Amino acid sequence: MTLAAVAAVAGALIVAGVAVVIATGQSDRRDVDRQLRGFSEQVVRRAGPVYGAMPGPPGGPNGVPPGERGGPGGPGGERGGPDGPAGDRNRRGPLEPGSDSFARVLLASGEAVSGGANVPAGFPVTPVGKIETVSAGGQDWRTLVRPLGPDSRVQVAVGLGPVQERASRLLILVLAAIVGALVATALVTRYLARLALAPLQRLRLAADEVAATADLSVRVPDGDGPEEIDDLAEDLNAMLSRLELSADERERALESARRFAADAGHELRTPLTSLKANLATGSTAEATVDADRLTALVEQLQQLARGEAGPPRTTEPVDLGEVADAAVVAARTRHPGITFSLEGPDAGPMVAAEAESLRMMAENLLENAALHGRPDGTVVVTAGEDEGEAWLRVDDDGPGIPEADRERMLERFTRGEGVRSPGTGLGLPIAAAQATRCGGSIALADSPAGGLRAEVRVPVGGLRPRPTT
Numbered sequence: 001m002t003l004a005a006v007a008a009v010a011g012a013l014i015v016a017g018v019a020v021v022i023a024t025g026q027s028d029r030r031d032v033d034r035q036l037r038g039f040s041e042q043v044v045r046r047a048g049p050v051y052g053a054m055p056g057p058p059g060g061p062n063g064v065p066p067g068e069r070g071g072p073g074g075p076g077g078e079r080g081g082p083d084g085p086a087g088d089r090n091r092r093g094p095l096e097p098g099s100d101s102f103a104r105v106l107l108a109s110g111e112a113v114s115g116g117a118n119v120p121a122g123f124p125v126t127p128v129g130k131i132e133t134v135s136a137g138g139q140d141w142r143t144l145v146r147p148l149g150p151d152s153r154v155q156v157a158v159g160l161g162p163v164q165e166r167a168s169r170l171l172i173l174v175l176a177a178i179v180g181a182l183v184a185t186a187l188v189t190r191y192l193a194r195l196a197l198a199p200l201q202r203l204r205l206a207a208d209e210v211a212a213t214a215d216l217s218v219r220v221p222d223g224d225g226p227e228e229i230d231d232l233a234e235d236l237n238a239m240l241s242r243l244e245l246s247a248d249e250r251e252r253a254l255e256s257a258r259r260f261a262a263d264a265g266h267e268l269r270t271p272l273t274s275l276k277a278n279l280a281t282g283s284t285a286e287a288t289v290d291a292d293r294l295t296a297l298v299e300q301l302q303q304l305a306r307g308e309a310g311p312p313r314t315t316e317p318v319d320l321g322e323v324a325d326a327a328v329v330a331a332r333t334r335h336p337g338i339t340f341s342l343e344g345p346d347a348g349p350m351v352a353a354e355a356e357s358l359r360m361m362a363e364n365l366l367e368n369a370a371l372h373g374r375p376d377g378t379v380v381v382t383a384g385e386d387e388g389e390a391w392l393r394v395d396d397d398g399p400g401i402p403e404a405d406r407e408r409m410l411e412r413f414t415r416g417e418g419v420r421s422p423g424t425g426l427g428l429p430i431a432a433a434q435a436t437r438c439g440g441s442i443a444l445a446d447s448p449a450g451g452l453r454a455e456v457r458v459p460v461g462g463l464r465p466r467p468t469t
Contacts, residue, residue: 006182006185006186006189009181009182009185010178010182013177013178013181013182014178017174017175017177017178020170020174021167021170021171021174024166024167024170025163025167028163028166028167029142029163032142032158032160032163033131033142035158036131036142036143036144036156036157036158037131037144039101039103039156039158040103040144040146040154040156043103043154043156044146044148044154047103047105047114047148047154048148048149100118100139100141100158100159100161101156101157101158101159102118102119102156102157103154103155103156103157104119104154104155105148105152105153105154106125106145106152106153106154106155107151107152108150108151108152108153110125113152119157120136120137120138121136121137122136123136123137123141123143123157124136125145125155126143126144126145126155127145128145128146128147128153129144129145129146130144130145131143131144133160134157139159139160139161139164140159140160140161140164141157141158141159141160142157142158142160143155143156143157143158144156144157196226199221199226199229199230199233200229202220202221203220203229203232203233203236206218206219206220206221206236207220207236210240216240216243216244216247217240217244218240219237219240220233220236220237220240221233222234222237259412272294274286275287275291275294314354315352315353315354316352316353316354316355317350317351317352318350318351318352318353318354318355318358319348319349319350320348320349320350320351320358320383320390320392320458321344321345321348321349321383322348323355323358323359323362323392324342324344324348324362324381324383324392325342326359326362327359327362327363327365327366327381328340328341328342328366328381330363330366331363331366331367331370331379334367334370335370337375337376338370338373338375338376338377338378338379339377339378339379340366340378340379340381341378341379341380341381342381342382342383343380343381343382344382344383344384345384348383349383349384349385349390349391349460350390350460351390351438351458351459351460352459353438353439353458354437354438357434357437357438358434358438358458360430360431360434361392361430361431361434361435361438361456362381362392364426364427364428364430364431364434365392365394365427365428365431365454365456366379366381366394367427368394368427368428368431368454369394369395369396369398369451369452369454370396371427372396372398372399372452373396373397373398373451373452374396374397374398374451377396377397377398377451378396378397378449379394379395379396380393380394380395380396380449381393381394382395385460388459388460389440389457389458389459389460390457390458390459390460391455391456391457391458392455392456393453393454393455394453394454394455395447395448395449395451395452395453396447396449396451396452397447397449397450397451398450398451398452399451400446400447400450400451400452401444401452403446406444406445407444409428409444410428410429410432410442410444411429412425412426412429414429428442428444428454431454431456435456435457435458438458439458439459440456440457440458440459441456441457442454442455442456442457443455443457
């Protein structure tokens with residue numbers, strides 16, 4: 001970026017500098033030519049009457065008429081003659097007094113019959129009426145030849161030394177200005193580039209920090225740069241937030257899997273040991289009981305793993321009342337000594353969930369109530385809806401669970417003290433996992449019947465009539 005800016009400015013300055021030098025040189029050249037014509041007219045006016053009709057060299061031995069030897073009134077005088085028109089020089093602008101100039105009279109043959117001592121040796125004679133640049137005496141001159149008479153003419157010349165010196169000084173100034181401008185442009189451009197790229201630099205540093213530390217809680221600064229940079233920073237922060245959430249979920253899943261494996265191994269050890277002992281002693285009946293217990297445990301572990309696998313990929317409208325009805329029918333078959341009753345409206349609440357998850361949730365709640373309630377007790381199941389949520393309540397009349405232990409009972413393989421049935425400690429955790437999978441929650445409380453109330457709440461998805469059975 002800096003190089004491009006410097007190159008662009010350099011190109012523009014070079015073009016502008018060349019244009020200035022050329023324009024100034026042309027202007028000075030026009031001034032010199034204008035002064036040269038004025039100089040020649042002055043010389044013609046003064047020398048014309050003397051040399052205009054002259055057939056040969058007039059005057060004295062050197063052919064110089066009186067008054068032309070440097071007198072104040074002759075053409076060759078220091079202030080008024082061809083060799084030194086001081087007054088005219090003062091009107092030439094860039095030609096200061098003392099600039100090289102001369103005037104001389106030439107015959108038709110090219111012989112000089114009058115001229116100052118400052119005429120360089122071998123100074124060329126140029127065509128009449130045309131201003132040309134010639135080199136003589138180590139410098140350049142602008143010269144003009146004008147006719148005086150049939151056999152004579154006058155040549156005037158002005159040295160270009162002062163003009164060329166001025167052009168050289170101007171060129172040096174232009175080059176110095178270009179160099180200074182380029183340096184200033186480079187510094188300013190570099191500063192502005194660093195200022196503009198500072199937000200990107202902060203983004204890069206934040207990204208480097210995340211890469212070096214794997215700390216996804218780092219956030220890049222935003223709100224202090226251009227709109228595009230701020231938008232990029234917001235997108236990066238949103239991405240880091242999603243990555244952090246994903247990493248946390250993955251870590252929780254790994255930790256859950258580790259605990260699940262450890263707990264499952266511990267729970268499977270007891271029935272496997274008992275089964276092995278019964279097989280060794282030939283107790284077939286007891287071995288069958290152990291095998292059934294082992295099978296039930298494995299099935300519950302599968303249900304628990306499925307519930308902790310995350311939300312289902314597809315959902316459908318499910319009548320929670322129908323799910324509760326089916327769970328009651330199944331529980332009556334497994335526990336004929338316990339009274340199960342279903343209460344609630346004929347139209348059950350509709351939820352958007354996975355039917356199998358709701359089935360496992362309801363069956364495990366009823367199974368838990370049957371195992372830990374009274375042997376000949378009553379379990380009441382109620383389904384309903386309020387405040388945009390569908391709920392399923394299971395009340396038993398057993399000993400219940402102390403309030404201090406209720407949250408712990410939702411953990412895997414946790415059993416209450418003094419329970420009469422050797423359960424696996426997975427019923428309530430499975431119900432909680434399936435409720436979470438359906439986007440709901442579970443809560444334990446005291447039942448009006450004296451035992452435990454387990455209540456599950458899930459989002460409502462509509463209502464439809466429930467068939468009477």
